[in-house]
Amino acid sequence: MSIAPKALRSLLPVLVILALIALVPLASPSNRFLSLAISAGINVIALYGLSVLFGQTGILSMGHAALVGVGAYASAILARDFGVGFWLALPVAAIASAVFAMIVGIPSLRVGGHHFVIMTFAFGQLVAIVLTNGGDYTGAATGLDLTDHVTLFDADMTDLTRYYLMVVAFVTAAAVASWAIIHSSYGRTLRAIRENEKLAASLGINVGRHKIGAFVVSGVFAGISGVLLAYFLGHISPSQFSSFPSIYLALMVMIGGARLIEGPLAGGILVAFLPEVLNLDPVQSRIVYGVCLIAVIMLLPDGLIGGIVRALRGLFAGKPKPETERETAPSEARQ
Amino acid sequence: MRPILAISGLSKQFGGVTALAGVDLTVEEGEILGVVGPNGSGKTTLFNVVTGVHKPSGGTVLFRGRDITGLAPHAISRTGIGYTFQQAMAFAGLGVLENVQIAGEHARATGGASPWPTPQALLDFVGLSALAGEKAGVLPFGSLRLLGLALALATRPSLLLLDEPAAGLNDRETSALVGLVRQLPGHGITVCVIDHDMKLMQMLCRRLAVLDFGSKIADGPTEAVLADPKVLDVYLGGEL
Numbered sequence: 001m002s003i004a005p006k007a008l009r010s011l012l013p014v015l016v017i018l019a020l021i022a023l024v025p026l027a028s029p030s031n032r033f034l035s036l037a038i039s040a041g042i043n044v045i046a047l048y049g050l051s052v053l054f055g056q057t058g059i060l061s062m063g064h065a066a067l068v069g070v071g072a073y074a075s076a077i078l079a080r081d082f083g084v085g086f087w088l089a090l091p092v093a094a095i096a097s098a099v100f101a102m103i104v105g106i107p108s109l110r111v112g113g114h115h116f117v118i119m120t121f122a123f124g125q126l127v128a129i130v131l132t133n134g135g136d137y138t139g140a141a142t143g144l145d146l147t148d149h150v151t152l153f154d155a156d157m158t159d160l161t162r163y164y165l166m167v168v169a170f171v172t173a174a175a176v177a178s179w180a181i182i183h184s185s186y187g188r189t190l191r192a193i194r195e196n197e198k199l200a201a202s203l204g205i206n207v208g209r210h211k212i213g214a215f216v217v218s219g220v221f222a223g224i225s226g227v228l229l230a231y232f233l234g235h236i237s238p239s240q241f242s243s244f245p246s247i248y249l250a251l252m253v254m255i256g257g258a259r260l261i262e263g264p265l266a267g268g269i270l271v272a273f274l275p276e277v278l279n280l281d282p283v284q285s286r287i288v289y290g291v292c293l294i295a296v297i298m299l300l301p302d303g304l305i306g307g308i309v310r311a312l313r314g315l316f317a318g319k320p321k322p323e324t325e326r327e328t329a330p331s332e333a334r335q
Numbered sequence: 336m337r338p339i340l341a342i343s344g345l346s347k348q349f350g351g352v353t354a355l356a357g358v359d360l361t362v363e364e365g366e367i368l369g370v371v372g373p374n375g376s377g378k379t380t381l382f383n384v385v386t387g388v389h390k391p392s393g394g395t396v397l398f399r400g401r402d403i404t405g406l407a408p409h410a411i412s413r414t415g416i417g418y419t420f421q422q423a424m425a426f427a428g429l430g431v432l433e434n435v436q437i438a439g440e441h442a443r444a445t446g447g448a449s450p451w452p453t454p455q456a457l458l459d460f461v462g463l464s465a466l467a468g469e470k471a472g473v474l475p476f477g478s479l480r481l482l483g484l485a486l487a488l489a490t491r492p493s494l495l496l497l498d499e500p501a502a503g504l505n506d507r508e509t510s511a512l513v514g515l516v517r518q519l520p521g522h523g524i525t526v527c528v529i530d531h532d533m534k535l536m537q538m539l540c541r542r543l544a545v546l547d548f549g550s551k552i553a554d555g556p557t558e559a560v561l562a563d564p565k566v567l568d569v570y571l572g573g574e575l
Binding site: 207 | 426437
């Protein structure tokens with residue numbers, strides 16, 4: 001896999017932004033701010049996986065929080081029953097979520113488009129129901145406690161600022177991984193499937209296997225996100241991984257823009273901080289999200305970041321360029 | 336000499352409709368074979384069954400002696416059969432060069448050196464190198480058809496199936512396409528083309544097979560087939 005210098009340049013803005021974000025603790029922010037930022041960061045990790053699935057492959061999962069939940073519960077159960085700590089739980093939970101993604105993906109991805117969305121939605125609900133009825137093993141509706149500390153080189157990472165920095169490091173790793181996928185031949189293959197499955201198959205691409213593969217890859221991101229969440233909150237319960245959190249994840253990736261590397265970061269931060277900035281209660285914020293989602297889908301099909309990039313290009317070029325997604329229309333019209 | 340593709344007794348039913356009623360057809364190595372027939376005669380169904388888009392109801396397809404009946408489309412592509420669609424020609428949202436790159440990345444591992452070792456060389460061959468940086472979706476229709484041909488060639492096929500390759504092209508574009516397709520046997524690529532454009536077929540093919548209501552009614556040298564009263568009757572309405 002060779003990566004062109006031009007592709008490397010596209011990574012730079014994200015790295016600069018993340019470096020700035022890592023400097024935030026210097027401004028001695030409030031604990032509340034740091035907690036919100038950590039939650040946002042944990043979501044962003046899952047969003048980078050979702051961007052591979054949705055942005056590159058064109059498959060939308062409406063049950064993605066369930067895969068995060070698999071990772072979170074795996075780490076809590078590993079700690080309780082086997083005394084397994086954070087660092088070993090990470091790969092194990094990532095694999096668990098990936099395997100779950102495969103189990104869901106194999107039957108679900110045989111059906112296309114909207115049917116798959118409904119299947120993932122049902123799967124998300126199913127996981128929440130199983131967790132609620134899992135008795136003592138899953139802690140039923142109350143959930144599980146996870147009070148172990150995360151240590152790194154003998155340093156206790158449970159301190160809020162340290163955990164914040166660790167999450168920023170994980171977000172960076174997720175962004176780089178997602179970027180590497182986008183610019184690899186694997187990413188090209190996924191985009192081909194997104195554009196036209198029939199044509200992709202005619203060129204020797206095993207469409208079904210690659211779609212399941214993309215879902216599994218997104219599961220790895222979700223699992224890691226789940227471990228970070230469980231260790232951060234110290235307590236997890238089924239409702240955190242049911243349909244609403246899944247819809248939020250899908251909403252974040254759409255608002256930010258799934259195809260650009262900055263998109264998941266922008267979506268995650270925006271959705272986490274918008275109610276805070278506008279001082280909205282949860283009901284009001286749901287209404288605002290709904291309106292935002294409709295606006296983004298109608299006005300900015302590439303998401304907020306895609307829209308900003310286009311606006312800037314238009315500004316420098318003198319007049320707005322036609323948006324990329326609509327450019328497909330003329331050829332289709334002629335068919 | 337053993338044919339490169341041997342179709343025998345191939346049939347396909349859609350519900351109660353018989354689209355193919357036991358077709359026998361062979362494609363000889365190095366030729367350009369034309370398959371003609373009126374709309375609904377089963378030409379596209381024949382292609383779709385051979386390439387795995389549809390599973391056949393009966394019959395066998397042998398490619399270089401190997402039974403490929405009912406394999407998945409991607410598996411058939413990897414045996415060395417390339418094909419173009421009437422409609423889905425290219426990945427509209429992706430760049431022209433990226434389109435050809437993708438097409439070459441999943442080609443069969445064996446099959447010798449390609450006459451076009453790089454995506455760029457392939458774009459040169461079809462005359463699209465000037466448009467390499469564009470998005471496929473903005474290409475004019477004629478260029479899109481050529482890009483579709485380039486994608487199929489990028490899979491390094493030894494047999495290329497073309498489904499109405501000249502549909503929607505003007506005369507200049509059609510003759511450019513004919514010029515390209517005629518070169519393919521020289522590069523070791525056998526061609527089978529379906530179309531109902533008789534002028535195109537006369538330019539391209541020395542042998543024609545004629546389908547009508549899912550059955551083959553004629554097969555032979557182009558001139559002989561076009562003089563066959565049966566063909567004139569069902570296909571050309573009695574006159575050419």
